[in-house]
Structures are given as structure tokens and as C-alpha cells.
Amino acid sequence: MTRKRWFQFLIPAAIVALVGVVFAIFASPTTPGSGAGSSMNVTLGKDYYVGVALVELSEKDENGEAWDSYNGTGPDIVVDIYWKGNRIFRSTTKEDSFVAKWSSSELDLKEIALGSQSTSADGLIQAARLNIKEKESIEIQVFDSDIGGDDQAGTKVFRTSELPLGETTHSYKGSGIRRLGLRVVEMPISDGALE
Amino acid sequence: MRLHLHLMILLSSVLLGFGLFAPALIITPGLGEMTPLIRVFRPDFGAVQRVSIFSGIGTLFEEGHTVIAVLILSFSILFPLWKLGVLWAAAEAKRRGEEPHELFHLSLKLGKYSMLDVLVLALIVISATGLPGSSDVAVGWGAYAFAASVILTLIVKV
Numbered sequence: 029m030t031r032k033r034w035f036q037f038l039i040p041a042a043i044v045a046l047v048g049v050v051f052a053i054f055a056s057p058t059t060p061g062s063g064a065g066s067s068m069n070v071t072l073g074k075d076y077y078v079g080v081a082l083v084e085l086s087e088k089d090e091n092g093e094a095w096d097s098y099n100g101t102g103p104d105i106v107v108d109i110y111w112k113g114n115r116i117f118r119s120t121t122k123e124d125s126f127v128a129k130w131s132s133s134e135l136d137l138k139e140i141a142l143g144s145q146s147t148s149a150d151g152l153i154q155a156a157r158l159n160i161k162e163k164e165s166i167e168i169q170v171f172d173s174d175i176g177g178d179d180q181a182g183t184k185v186f187r188t189s190e191l192p193l194g195e196t197t198h199s200y201k202g203s204g205i206r207r208l209g210l211r212v213v214e215m216p217i218s219d220g221a222l223e
Numbered sequence: 224m225r226l227h228l229h230l231m232i233l234l235s236s237v238l239l240g241f242g243l244f245a246p247a248l249i250i251t252p253g254l255g256e257m258t259p260l261i262r263v264f265r266p267d268f269g270a271v272q273r274v275s276i277f278s279g280i281g282t283l284f285e286e287g288h289t290v291i292a293v294l295i296l297s298f299s300i301l302f303p304l305w306k307l308g309v310l311w312a313a314a315e316a317k318r319r320g321e322e323p324h325e326l327f328h329l330s331l332k333l334g335k336y337s338m339l340d341v342l343v344l345a346l347i348v349i350s351a352t353g354l355p356g357s358s359d360v361a362v363g364w365g366a367y368a369f370a371a372s373v374i375l376t377l378i379v380k381v
Contacts, residue, residue: 037309039233040310041236048277
């Protein structure tokens with residue numbers, strides 16, 4: 029075969045490669061509910077668990093003073109979630125840290141072992157429970173928990189109908205809250221009891 | 224007729240391209256009623272996965288299944304590409320009134336092996352849909368494009 033004929037032999041392969049290049053440029057795989065860039069939101073009328081997965085605070089509080097200035101330790105971070113003017117969730121306190129992380133569930137094995145009552149899987153989940161409606165918001169308040177009273181570290185408001193599914197991280201500038209990680213998951217209709 | 228042959232090979236090449244790079248399998252993992260609960264602990268669980276033949280081969284290589292990856296690479300990508308090239312050369316020879324290259328006759332003999340990848344695809348779908356739980360596996364349009372390319376190539380050969 030001459031060189032020209034060999035070139036013709038490669039035409040179908042070139043077309044396939046061209047289609048591959050077009051796919052590489054234009055087709056972007058989407059994985060809903062994964063990390064900082066979740067593109068899927070909640071659905072109106074459905075029930076969801078809304079939890080705070082992560083909080084990062086700035087080095088100084090809103091007044092430019094050190095957290096827990098009386099003893100020099102880091103902030104003791106605790107989060108409240110408010111809906112319809114009521115507190116519907118309070119997290120556990122993460123002591124002496126600028127970065128606090130919470131898992132979806134916190135098992136008190138001692139209580140489960142010694143307790144006479146059964147607990148449901150739902151009962152283990154550390155999150156607020158919301159039903160999504162239009163024109164409603166939740167308020168996430170972050171505090172530095174102190175013996176003498178909680179010092180507010182910052183408040184962030186989210187419209188419930190615009191909550192992103194999965195885990196997402198929101199970054200902020202200035203003092204107070206630097207990062208806020210949300211975890212939004214649809215609630216199952218039923219769940220099994222753990223005896 | 225000559226033009227039709229070239230057009231059909233071109234179309235088959237485009238379809239093969241779509242077949243290799245478009246989603247061939249759409250997998251939605253599920254554990255029945257417990258799926259939303261599992262998502263509380265693993266928010267990424269249940270995310271829809273779109274697997275193309277090309278990306279699937281890449282995953283097989285990454286996970287160390289080299290033999291299977293090489294087999295599917297050979298029969299899904301290299302062999303169909305080679306076959307289309309041979310057909311194109313044969314169509315060109317026909318246009319010039321020459322005898323097709325001997326590779327053309329070889330491609331006719333080896334043609335039956337081009338269906339191996341369709342068999343692999345079918346096995347994956349059957350095995351995945353047969354698993355317990357509520358995982359859902361659907362055939363993506365890439366698989367249809369791939370099958371169309373195989374059929375069109377067969378027609379060109381005839």
C-alpha cells in the first residue's frame with residue numbers, strides 16, 4: 029500500500045478519536061450529592077435531615093478578641109439550627125478547636141447496652157428534621173460555648189427550598205465563621221428499630 | 224453504491240465513537256427502603272454512575288484486572304477500529320476497480336469475534352440486575368450506538 033492508502037486506512041480511527049475529543053470537552057460527569065459542588069437541591073414537600081458536618085472559625089472573634097480569652101484555649105464550638113423561630117437541633121460541643129466536625133450519628137453504646145428501651149436508626153441521627161416548603165428559611169447559629177454563657181460566633185441563613193443535597197461546604201470571609209459544611213439527606217419513610 | 228459504502232463506514236465510525244465514549248451502563252445503587260438512611264452516613268451512596276465502555280476499560284486497568292481490560296480493549300476498540308479501516312480501504316479499492324486487500328478477507332473471518340464485547344455488556348447487565356437489593360442498572364444510549372455500529376459494519380461487509 030502507498031502512504032496515501034495507509035492514511036485512508038486511518039480515517040475511521042480519526043473519526044472515532046474526534047468523537048472522543050468532543051466528549052472529553054463537552055461531556056462532564058455529574059455525581060449528585062458529592063462534596064462542595066452539589067448541583068442538586070431538595071424537593072418541595074419532602075422531608076430531609078439537615079445537619080452541620082463542619083464549622084471552621086477565624087482566629088479571632090467578631091470583636092477581634094481571642095476566643096475563650098479568659099483561659100487562652102480555643103473555642104468550644106456548638107451549633108444550633110432554628111426553623112420557624114424555634115430551635116430544632118443542637119449539636120454536641122467540640123472543645124478547644126477552630127475546626128469542628130460532626131458525623132451523621134453519635135452512638136452512645138453504653139446507653140444502648142444498659143437501656144431498656146429500643147432505639148430507632150432515626151434516633152441515632154444527629155440532624156434537624158425539615159419538611160421543605162417555599163419561602164421558608166433555617167438559621168444556623170454557631171457559638172463558642174462558655175460556662176458563663178455562649179458567645180455567638182456567627183449566624184448563617186439558608187432558604188430551605190434552595191438547600192443543596194449531599195455534603196456541601198460554604199466559605200466566608202471576615203471574622204467568625206470561615207467555613208460551614210452542610211449535610212442534607214432525604215428522610216426515609218420508615219426505619220428499623222434497633223433493639 | 225460506492226458513496227453509500229463510504230457513508231455507511233463513516234456513520235459506523237461515528238456510532239462507534241459514541242458507543243465507546245457515551246454512557247453504556249447507568250447504575251443507580253440502592254438498598255431498598257434503607258437507601259435514604261444509608262445516604263445519611265454516606266451522602267455519595269446512591270449517586271448515579273454513568274459508565275462508558277472507554278471509562279470501564281480504564282477502571283479495569285486501574286483496579287488491576289489487566290487481562291479482562293486488554294481483552295475488552297482488543298475486542299471493543301482495537302478490533303472494530305482495525306475492521307473499519309480495512310473496510311474503508313476495501314471500499315477505496317472497489318472504487319478504483321481493484322481487488323480488496325487480503326486483510327479484508329481476514330476481517331471477514333474474524334468478524335464473529337466483534338460480538339464478544341456485546342456479550343460482555345449483556346453479562347454485566349444481567350449480573351448487575353440479578354443482584355439483591357434495589358440497585359438499578361439501565362443500558363445507556365452508548366450501548367445502542369455501539370450495537371448500531373456493529374450491525375452497520377456487518378451490513379457494509381455484506
